Amino acid sequence: MEPVVCPDCGAKIEVPNDVLKGEIISCPDCGLELEVKDVNTSSVVVEELQIEGEDWGE
Amino acid sequence: MDSPIAILCEQLGIDEMGIQLTAEKLGVNITLIPSRKIFFLFANGNYRIGSANRDFSEITKNVSVVLNRAQSRNRRLFLGAALEALGKKVLNPLQVEYICFSKLKTLLHFWKEKINIPATVYIPCNSREKTVDGREILNANEIASLIQQALGVGKPVVLKPDAGSHGKNIKLAADQHSLLKFLCEIEPSIINPVGVLAQELIHKWFFDLRIIVAKEKGKEAHCYSRAMARTGLKDFRTNAYLGNMVFGVELPQKIREQAIKCAESIGKSCEAWVLALDAMINFGREIPVEGEITAEFEKLTPLFAEIQKVKNEKVSKENFALWNEKLEKAFNNYACSEAYQKIKEIIEGSIKGMEDHVVFHEANSCPDFWEQTRLATGIDLAQQLLLCAESLVKN
Numbered sequence: 376m377e378p379v380v381c382p383d384c385g386a387k388i389e390v391p392n393d394v395l396k397g398e399i400i401s402c403p404d405c406g407l408e409l410e411v412k413d414v415n416t417s418s419v420v421v422e423e424l425q426i427e428g429e430d431w432g433e
Numbered sequence: 434m435d436s437p438i439a440i441l442c443e444q445l446g447i448d449e450m451g452i453q454l455t456a457e458k459l460g461v462n463i464t465l466i467p468s469r470k471i472f473f474l475f476a477n478g479n480y481r482i483g484s485a486n487r488d489f490s491e492i493t494k495n496v497s498v499v500l501n502r503a504q505s506r507n508r509r510l511f512l513g514a515a516l517e518a519l520g521k522k523v524l525n526p527l528q529v530e531y532i533c534f535s536k537l538k539t540l541l542h543f544w545k546e547k548i549n550i551p552a553t554v555y556i557p558c559n560s561r562e563k564t565v566d567g568r569e570i571l572n573a574n575e576i577a578s579l580i581q582q583a584l585g586v587g588k589p590v591v592l593k594p595d596a597g598s599h600g601k602n603i604k605l606a607a608d609q610h611s612l613l614k615f616l617c618e619i620e621p622s623i624i625n626p627v628g629v630l631a632q633e634l635i636h637k638w639f640f641d642l643r644i645i646v647a648k649e650k651g652k653e654a655h656c657y658s659r660a661m662a663r664t665g666l667k668d669f670r671t672n673a674y675l676g677n678m679v680f681g682v683e684l685p686q687k688i689r690e691q692a693i694k695c696a697e698s699i700g701k702s703c704e705a706w707v708l709a710l711d712a713m714i715n716f717g718r719e720i721p722v723e724g725e726i727t728a729e730f731e732k733l734t735p736l737f738a739e740i741q742k743v744k745n746e747k748v749s750k751e752n753f754a755l756w757n758e759k760l761e762k763a764f765n766n767y768a769c770s771e772a773y774q775k776i777k778e779i780i781e782g783s784i785k786g787m788e789d790h791v792v793f794h795e796a797n798s799c800p801d802f803w804e805q806t807r808l809a810t811g812i813d814l815a816q817q818l819l820l821c822a823e824s825l826v827k828n
Contacts, residue, residue, distance in 0.1 A: 382749050383445045384465055386486070403486030406470025407444055423444060430623050431504040432598035432674070433709070433797040 377418045383407045390419050399424060436462040437495065438822045441512060442502040443469050448815075449502050450753045451803035455815035461823070464492055468503045473515050480519060498522045498822040502799060506534050506596055507623060509799060522825040524818060525798040526703045533699065533708070533798035535595050537630055540794065542698040548691060549715070549792045551591075552633040554583040559627060560616045573616040577609065580631045589634040591669075592616070594625035600672040605634065635792055637713035639722050640664045640780055641671040642791075643806060644684065644712055646696035647817050649824035650704040654697055656689040659810040662780045666722060666730065673805045678730065678737050680777045681768070681809040687788035688712070695793050705821040707814065709800035714783065715790045726779060732772035739763045744804060757803075764808040 376390040379400075386404035390411075394400070398411045400421070413420035438456075440463050442449045456463045466482075466489060474481040482489040499521050503509045513527040525533070532538050540550050560573045580590055592604045592615050601624070606612035621627060643661040648654040662680040665671035673679050684692075692710050700706040740763045748756050767773060800806065802814035 382751075384467070401470060401485070404484055405465065405467035405487075406484050407467070426443070428505050428623075429601075430506040430596060430598065432601075433800045 379409065379419060379421050381405060381407055382423060394419060436464045437497045437826045438462070438500070438819070439464040439466045439493070439496040439498070440500045440502055441466040441468050441516075443467075443504055443508070445750065446504070447748060448801055448803045450748070450750060451757075451807075452500065452502070452815040452818060453750075454753060454757070455813065456819055459816070459819060461819055464496060466493065466499065468508060468512055475518070493519065496521060498524065498825045500524050500818055500822060501530070504799070506598070510534060522704070524821055524825070525706045525708070528703055529700050529706050529708070530798050533796045536593060536795060537595050539699065539796045543695050543793050546694050546698045548695050548698070549790070551635050551792055551794055552584055554580055554631050555628060556580065556631070557628040559621055560619050560629070571617070573613055576616055576629055577612050580612065580629070584631065584633055591632045591634050592619070593630050593632065594622070595628075595630050596624040598624070599674040600670040603670055605669050634669070635713045636716045636719050637671065638716050638720050638783065639666055639671070639726070641711060641713045642682070642684075644688070644692045644710045645708070645806065645810070645812050645814065645817075646692050646710060647707045647821060648696075648700060648705055649821050651824060654693050654700070656684070656692045656696075657810065657812050658684055658689065659812065660684050661806050661809045664776075666727065674801070676741065678733060679805050679809045680773065680780060681811065682777055682781050682784070685784060685788050688784070688791050691791060691793070695796065699796055705825050707818055707821055709797040709802070709806070710793055711795040711797070712791050712793045714787045715792045716787070717790070726776065729772040729775050733767065733770065733776070736767040736770055740767055760804065761808065768809075
C-alpha cells in the first residue's frame with residue numbers, strides 16, 4: 376500500500392496492506408490521527424479525524 | 434530549519450494554519466510541536482520529548498518561545514507548565530492560562546480592580562453528592578435558595594460551567610422551576626469540577642463585544658480600537674461559534690481603558706500576552722429588537738450564509754491560501770452591504786453614552802480569530818501573536 380503524507384507535518388505514514396475502511400492510522404512523527412475513508416488497490420483515501428474534547432475551545 | 438518560535442497544537446486548525454500563513458508572509462520561520470501523542474520525560478535533571486518516530490528534544494532546545502495553541506484548556510495548562518519548566522517563554526504564559534481557565538478566577542481578578550462584572554455567585558457544593566455508604570444526596574433545593582438569597586428571588590439566573598467553552602451548557606433559568614431543573618442536571622466534570630457558578634442576567638440588547646488587548650515585551654499593553662460585536666436574536670448567548678452574525682465596531686476610549694485594566698489584572702508581571710475579552714453593555718432592562726433591525730438582519734442572511742458556505746468547505750494546508758481568499762471575498766461582500774453598515778451604526782450608536790455600563794465577564798487566552806475577529810475588526814491576531822513572540826525572542 377502506498378504511504379500517505381501527513382497533512383500537518385508532511386511525514387510519510389506507512390499503511391498496512393490489510394488496512395480497512397474506517398480504520399484510524401496515526402502519524403508516527405506528530406501523532407495526527409487520520410481516518411481511512413476509502414481503500415483502493417494500492418492506495419487509500421484518508422481524512423483528518425476531527426476530535427473535540429469537552430474542554431476544547433475558547 | 435529550527436526556529437526560535439514554535440507553535441504547539443493538537444492538530445493544525447484554521448487559526449494555526451492562519452498563523453503559519455502569516456509567519457510565511459512575514460518571513461518568520463515557526464516549528465510545529467505536536468501535543469497529543471507525544472511524551473515529555475523529566476528525569477534526573479534531563480528531559481526528552483518524543484513521538485513514536487521522532488525526537489523533539491533537540492528542536493525544543495533551540496526554541497525559546499512557544500505559541501500554546503492546544504485547544505484543550507487542561508492540555509494548555511499542563512503543557513504550559515512543562516514548557517515553562519524547560520525555561521521556554523510561552524504565549525500565553527502559564528499565569529494567564531491559569532486565570533483564564535476559570536471564569537470565576539477571571540471575574541475575581543476583574544472585581545479586585547473594580548471593573549464592572551455581572552453579579553456572580555459561586556456555591557462550592559455539587560447538586561448531587563455521594564455519602565460514604567453509597568447513598569446519593571440531593572442539594573439542588575438548598576443551592577437554588579442560596580442563589581436566590583444572593584442574587585434576588587424571582588430574578589432570571591444564568592448558570593455556567595466554570596471552564597466551559599463555546600457557550601456549552603450555559604443555561605438561562607427564567608424561574609424557580611427551571612433553576613431547580615438545571616441545577617439537577619449539573620454534574621461535576623472536567624469543565625466544572627466542583628460547585629455551581631451563577632450570574633445575574635445582563636440585558637445586553639442583541640449583542641456583546643469581543644475586545645482584543647495585547648502586550649509585547651518592553652511595550653505598554655494596547656487595546657485595539659475596533660471590537661467584534663457578536664449578535665444573537667434567538668438566544669441569549671451572543672456567541673459567534675453558534676453561527677451568529679458578527680460586526681466590526683469602534684470602541685469608545687473609556688471602554689478601551691477598562692479593557693486594558695482587565696487584561697493587566699490577568700497578565701500583570703508577565704512580559705507578553707494576547708487576550709480576547711468578552712464584554713456586554715448593561716442596558717438595565719430588556720429592550721425589544723425592533724422590526725427595523727430584524728429587517729436588516731434578514732437582508733444580511735444570504736450574505737452571511739455565503740460566508741458559512743465557504744467555512745464549511747474542506748480546508749487543508751495546501752488549499753488554505755486559496756480558501757482564505759474566498760473567505761475574505763465572501764466576508765467583504767457581507768461587510769460592504771448597506772444592511773451591515775446600518776446594524777454596525779446602530780450598535781456603535783447604542784454604545785456611545787453607555788461607557789459606564791460596560792460589564793466584562795470573560796477572558797480568552799487562546800481565542801479563535803481567523804474566521805471572525807480578523808475579518809470583522811481587521812485585527813490580525815496571528816501577526817500580533819508573532820510580534821509578541823518576537824519581542825520575547827529579541828529581548
